[in-house]
Amino acid sequence: MAGAAAALVAAGLLLVGGGAGVVSAQETLRFDVTTGFDRTVPVRSDGHGDAYRPLSVHFATPGSGTLREVRITVDGSQLAGTAEFDLPDGCVRDSATPLKLVCDLGDAAHGFGGLDVGVRAAQGAQAGASGRVAFTVTAANGTATPGSSDSATVTVGDGPDLAINDLGAQLKIAPGTESAVRLEMTNAGSQDAKGVVVFLRAGFDNVGILGNHSNCVYESRSGAQRGVFCTFPDAVVKPGETYALKTPVTLTVPQGARGDVIQYGDALIGNDWTGEPEGTPGTGAPLELVPAQAALRTFDAEPAQDIDEYNNLNYTEISTGEVKDVAAVGGTVQAAIGAQADAVFRVRNTGTVPTGAVNSDGRPGVQIWALFPSNVKVLSAPKGCTKQQAGPEELAAYPLDRAHPETVWTYGCSRRAALKPGQDVAFTFRVSHLKAVDDSYAGVVAFGDEDFLADRGNNVARLSFTAAADDGTAPAGGRDDLADTGGSGTTPWLAGGGALTVVLGVSIVLAARRRRSAGA
Known part of the structure; x- marks a missing residue:
């Protein structure tokens, strides 16, 4: 179970990070490369063993920038005489090495994607033969993170499956x-x-x-x-x-x-x-x-x-139409440079049933991360919010202000609030703009008393800031917080953040496993 939990956390980190990054067109992105399971393929005899099985590779950036001109090279030259590949869409075979594929995926708009390559035993391959398949992922504006997993092993087996x-x-x-x-x-x-x-x-x-x-x-x-x-x-x-x-x-x-x-x-x-x-x-x-x-x-x-236990297991979600679901709500803050304004971070019950004032583990039922860029100064924080010295380690997935990465303000907020469907709770910060900005933004990450099948895509939102030297626009938002229900000023943040990434990651892991199983 420890390995599974680690996979869930890793997958959740990718999903959360995919909703909050800002990347300039000139910036070189880092991306992680991961491969799926090693595969055992049966010997081919009497018409059996002819089906291809998926061999997977995936890539993802920790932010949301677009990866340009992504190319994946699949090198199975070690499998000569042992296995053979199908030809996925967008791939061509190397004329000199049939077990080498070059696959052009184009642009990855959200910084992540992948490829499934079908593999089966070669005719006449004997049980026990095996070889390594190497994956190389490149992008015109990105480089792979050192140490990323980039290979898988294919073995020929003779047995039931x-x-x-x-x-x-x-x-x-x-x-x-x-x-x-x-x-x-x-x-x-x-x-x-x-x-x-x-x-x-x-x-x-x-x-x-x-x-x-x-x-x-x-x-x-x-x-x-x-x-x-x-x-x-x-x-x-x-x-x-x-x-x-x-x-x-x-x-x-x-x-x-x-x-x-x-x-x-x-x-x-x-x-x-x-x-x-x-x-x-x-x-x-x-x-x-x-x-x-x-x-x-x-x-x-x-x-x-x-011989191949990775196609023995599947997962399917059961939806009843009833769900607890909380969402982050974004907005816009406008003020002159140096003027004070209210930055309102909202969490809304977008589900069909009320949420509880506390989670099943006793933590407050409404929690957020509030992440400010360095060009906005936080003058005061509402009750229930505390500034984080470094923030949870998951904040590496939130490159909110790449121009000034050394100063990103981070707050953890919590409140014991029960929300009816459609009702929201607000955390109002008093802020001022330090310089002229146009659509610089804070990140809002909401979580709390919601179900496993809640919409994970709505947990991240943007609170945009606009300021100019002659901008006298009144601040947006207001102090319309839900009635205070005794929220503490102390937030158990590392525990809360870890729980969020685990929950967000589950759907990705299960979906990926379904794809692998279905292709067996």
């Missing part, structure tokens, strides 16, 4: 109703798969799972069954065959329930990555595994190791 079907990015289930989901497994490998398991779990305990089969173990939490793990010791799945649960798994969503994420997968019995099921065995008739495409084979097969 179970792959679970993909239920899609999201299922919509209305509160107070049930929905059956059909789970199927395919053996995409080169040998028979003997003895299999199928499982499904609810991630946030907002969805229940019905069923009472004697070959299944049911996990119960929060007053309902939240997971099911079914074993089929005598099932044999031959290469190319697909099987399904005869009785679909039924999900139940109670009234008032909000979103969830289900994790589901398959595996061979004995694959330790699934863990041991915890719960209570059912007492009813056994659940059956039936052929979806061909007759069920019952002859003996030797147990074997699944």
